[in-house]
Amino acid sequence: MKQVIARLKASGDSGLSVLSSLIAVLAGLLVGLVVLLITDAPQAFPAFRHILTFGFQEIRNVGQVLYFATPLILTGLSVGFAYKTGLFNIGASGQYTFGAFVAIWMGLELTFLPPPIRIPLSLLGAMAAGALWGAIPGLLKAFRNVHEVISCIMTNWVGIFLVNFIIMQTIFDPMRNATRTVPLDSNMPGWGLGELFQGGASRPSSVNSGIIVAILAAILVYIILEKTKFGYELKACGFNKDAAKYAGISEKRNIVSSMMISGALAGLGGGLHFLSGAGVEMQVANVLATEGFTGISVALLGLNNPIGIIFGGMLIAYLHMGGFQMQLFGFVPEIIEMVIAVIIYFCAFVLLIKLFLAHRMKKKTLPNEGGTHTGPPPDAGEPNRKEEDEGGAGA
């Protein structure tokens, strides 16, 4: 353990971030254990062990974790990407729903196309739908100065009602109050992943090529943000809108593009989730898709870093997998949501933990002033104000 910490410390700032995230996770799990102990002490430790190990107990479970992580990684990327560019996208839920609907619709209606064309086309459709739904808050923000948080809240609800309406007019299955089942060959190909993660289980795992798409998307987002001029401009707008404008960056165009990319990522997540072939249908209900809000947690856990988000998504999926089993021990599965919430609460302290660790490091090594600021841009969430505080919204 000491060596791990030493290596993380050696890797500098990003290592510190990972270390402080891990501390947050441990703190969250500890609170979970305490709640379990209060509820039913004799069962607490077996249940807790189950939460910790269930995802690894069988090879198939690992596959299931990857399967559940797929949409979460994408909604996490959606929120994280927007956050990096100074926008708080809590509209990922609506964008996800729209993307999911278009993907299902195309999977059902475009059966005249061969699958190798139909599936990518469905995913593109999902991304386009998500981008369109993300463009609304983007345009309102850029041209009418409407706070994106409020317009995202509105577009979430409009999205769910509108999609319910369109489903009932087109691809409705009244027996199940949901969309019709997508033909098997419209689903994401398995690429042998399901069998690879089958292990000794009787059925293959639900994991499919979607997880690879999700990881590729994360890498692509990383490249856009860190390696391109376009990404640099987007981030510049997030850090300091006025300075970016002064440098000749079109702030309006960037807000709209950023929201559209963010929406496309959430939409893709919806498409991948419902074209997974795992027998999920989109229900017609007046309930917002939770994946969009979980995306906020994933992004926070991943410190808004695309690669961190991959692990954030997997961690949350892993905990959920353990949570499904809680009823075996007489506990309520929501314990997992509570643990995740506590983890996120402690994530708010990440910057503090980092400062503390960095302070202790400095005592031992030479002062290093070149550390980069990995936190979200100070403007994130309240982009209407000019930057005043380097610490900003913190990490």
Add this chain to the structure above:
Amino acid sequence: MSTVYFVVQQSFFFSIPLLIVALGGMFSERSGIVNIALEGKMLLGAFTGIFFINRVQNGYIPFLYGFDGHMLLLVALVIAALTGVVVALFHAYASITLNASQIISGVAINMFAPAFSIYVARILTETQQINFNNTFRVPYVPLLGNIPVIGPLFFQNTFVTTYLGFMILGISAFVLYKTKFGLRLRACGEHPQAADSVGVNVSKIRYAGVLISGALAGMGGVIFMVPNSVAFSASVSGYGFLALAVVIFGAWRPGRILFAAVFFGILQAFAAGFSGIAFLRDLPIPMQFYQMAPYVVTLVVLGITSNKTTKNAAPRAAGQPYDKGNR
């Protein structure tokens, strides 16, 4: 005419909770703390308040046997408010004492709230739904209910909470604009360094702002549940988020917040009650369009009315941890 009465009476069921929760949000944001945790505070307030009502009505609390009616509702409101304060303490501690991100702790609270209420409800009652008997309806306010037009509009088929809401509005406006505390609160939201330089304890004031918001949001939870439902099931239907929208739509000012809340409440009343309104029911418009309408109209209105003025209306320091070293 009875349709108009119906819509107005209905609209109060939506706009009063929105008003109260949004006023709470206003206190927090005017002190400089962004409060996206309104939803979670509202939900937990509704949970403890409704749970208390449920226990009392089902005779679980022996010394309160037979206790019912308005007094029960008021006690439930106090419990809900206290719950909101406790939850707000967590938000305040993270975002004020520890200078952590206000958004993150808000997200955490919003996530914790439904999970916690399902967990506790299922452990204590085996089911996640908490039923209650709505014994709080005021069919008719004596004397005032007799006044033509105004009587049916405001004093029939109503709840004590409606008047409580207007009382809170009046007190809020007074506190914000006419008291020393209100001035300090606004100063902390605009320029905390300046406030500090004249001896205002910024973190104390911000704590006060967040705790007030917790109390109001918690109460708002019960006030939302009582007229609109018969059971609490770990959800306040996103009304906490809507209240946040009302705060922004209302430009962080009590008067405009009232306007925004009433505006939204009326639209929501049409959406919820269109099947009870003859001419709307006969129109060939699908249900979902009524459900969508409040949100679409709000978006359009915001798009039209939002401009530089509303931009400058936001408390300048909201969202930023207070850093003494900054000028």
